[in-house]
Amino acid sequence: MNLQVDRVTKQYKNKIAVDRVSFELTEGVTGLLGANGAGKTTLMRMMAGILNPTSGDISADGIPVTSEEYRAMLGYLPQDFGYYPEFSARDFIMYFAALKGMDKRHAREKTEELLQLVGLSDVADKKIKTFSGGIKQRIGIAQAIVNDPKILILDEPTSGLDPKERVRFRNLIAGIAQETIVLFSTHIVSDIEHIAGNVLMMRDGRMIYEGSWNESKGDLEEFYMKEFA
Amino acid sequence: MKDNLKTNISKAFAAPAPQKKQEFLQKMRPAKIHTFDILRTQASYVRAVSWILPMMMLPVVFIGAHQNWENVIHLTEAITPFLAAIGIMETWRSYTYRMTELEQATRFSLRTVVYARMLLTGCAGFAMILLSSAILANHFRISFLLMTARIVIPYLLTMSLGLQIERTTFGRNNPFCSVAIAVIIAALVIWAEAASIPFEAALSGEFVIALAVGLLAFTTWEAIKTIQYTETYA
Numbered sequence: 091m092n093l094q095v096d097r098v099t100k101q102y103k104n105k106i107a108v109d110r111v112s113f114e115l116t117e118g119v120t121g122l123l124g125a126n127g128a129g130k131t132t133l134m135r136m137m138a139g140i141l142n143p144t145s146g147d148i149s150a151d152g153i154p155v156t157s158e159e160y161r162a163m164l165g166y167l168p169q170d171f172g173y174y175p176e177f178s179a180r181d182f183i184m185y186f187a188a189l190k191g192m193d194k195r196h197a198r199e200k201t202e203e204l205l206q207l208v209g210l211s212d213v214a215d216k217k218i219k220t221f222s223g224g225i226k227q228r229i230g231i232a233q234a235i236v237n238d239p240k241i242l243i244l245d246e247p248t249s250g251l252d253p254k255e256r257v258r259f260r261n262l263i264a265g266i267a268q269e270t271i272v273l274f275s276t277h278i279v280s281d282i283e284h285i286a287g288n289v290l291m292m293r294d295g296r297m298i299y300e301g302s303w304n305e306s307k308g309d310l311e312e313f314y315m316k317e318f319a
Numbered sequence: 320m321k322d323n324l325k326t327n328i329s330k331a332f333a334a335p336a337p338q339k340k341q342e343f344l345q346k347m348r349p350a351k352i353h354t355f356d357i358l359r360t361q362a363s364y365v366r367a368v369s370w371i372l373p374m375m376m377l378p379v380v381f382i383g384a385h386q387n388w389e390n391v392i393h394l395t396e397a398i399t400p401f402l403a404a405i406g407i408m409e410t411w412r413s414y415t416y417r418m419t420e421l422e423q424a425t426r427f428s429l430r431t432v433v434y435a436r437m438l439l440t441g442c443a444g445f446a447m448i449l450l451s452s453a454i455l456a457n458h459f460r461i462s463f464l465l466m467t468a469r470i471v472i473p474y475l476l477t478m479s480l481g482l483q484i485e486r487t488t489f490g491r492n493n494p495f496c497s498v499a500i501a502v503i504i505a506a507l508v509i510w511a512e513a514a515s516i517p518f519e520a521a522l523s524g525e526f527v528i529a530l531a532v533g534l535l536a537f538t539t540w541e542a543i544k545t546i547q548y549t550e551t552y553a
Contacts (some may be wrong), residue, residue: 140420166421171417174418189360225441
């Protein structure tokens with residue numbers, strides 16, 4: 091699968107949040123690095139079909155971002171999300187499985203599998219409001235992958251996770267990325283340096299680096315710090 | 320196949336590990352989903368209170384009519400704005416609980432979710448209004464159409480005003496706006512009854528029915544606008 095972002099711009103009155111950004115993604119993890127306010131979230135929201143670009147196109151194998159078919163293969167985890175107060179962890183995942191068009195039996199099986207995967211089987215029936223930020227984040231991750239997405243967009247997914255959970259999460263994403271396009275935004279280089287085959291860097295709405303990163307190019311963190319100093 | 324044969328085969332041969340299961344699942348094209356399935360799914364996520372409260376109107380109307388309460392029609396008119404408020408609150412739940420972004424990125428999209436909720440709670444409200452009208456029209460020997468028109472006007476007024484206000488920034492940040500509108504309209508109905516203002520006597524039956532039809536068209540227009548702009552507000 092090929093996810094194409096073609097000359098995408100997002101303008102809010104006098105501010106250009108994303109400025110003529112173009113790139114292509116294939117299966118594997120792509121890390122999206124940038125300081126706060128660089129335009130990462132705006133770009134990801136456009137790629138998830140939540141925001142309409144001012145100009146430019148986004149499509150996956152020719153399927154436009156606005157179509158139901160695109161959304162059917164999408165998994166998305168925003169930076170910040172809420173939940174209905176009566177929902178337990180299980181209800182939350184089941185709800186999104188239903189919204190993603192999964193039949194009840196498959197949704198139930200997949201929910202149990204994911205609850206185990208994110209280590210929440212024991213507390214699956216507890217209300218989300220009783221959970222810490224890290225556990226809520228794990229539930230968010232579970233809902234993003236409940237439909238076996240072909241495109242997975244994760245906006246700062248590791249925020250709120252402790253170091254052990256971060257490692258566990260990285261391994262989980264690395265496993266999923268073998269057959270999925272994963273776009274993973276962060277401002278913590280260590281989150282992606284071992285799993286991302288491709289790196290994108292944004293500053294002031296523009297893409298300042300795009301390509302693979304390997305050790306021969308030096309230390310990614312050093313490069314990042316130099317660019318954003 | 321006999322059960323014991325099945326058991327013996329499963330004992331003799333271990334099931335092979337699934338190969339490329341994820342790849343296979345991802346290649347499957349999504350099955351078409353009908354509107355009825357979407358409504359059924361959403362119906363199970365509408366809060367119980369949003370089903371129960373409209374239903375509680377019926378016993379009040381039934382007992383009122385049976386006991387010959389003289390103000391039962393006004394009481395019913397004063398209750399219906401709250402049915403509208405419940406419907407609006409259910410419609411805007413995604414905003415209230417910051418679920419818009421996640422719901423917008425699903426296959427059905429936020430617009431479909433809002434449409435389904437609006438339709439379900441609207442149907443529940445209208446069903447209760449029609450049943451109440453039937454009871455009251457039968458008891459007071461008034462035309463069913465006129466009785467429905469009288470009861471539905473406060474409902475539609477609350478619904479149309481509520482949808483307009485909820486679309487504003489103030490309304491989106493204050494989820495109880497629709498309840499405040501319902502309280503004002505219910506208070507006006509009660510005040511008109513207490514002050515013995517003869518609205519019904521002053522207005523002809525045809526005018527009341529025409530007003531209800533006009534408000535229905537206006538409310539439908541407001542509902543369409545709300546659905547159209549749903550994702551803009553997210």
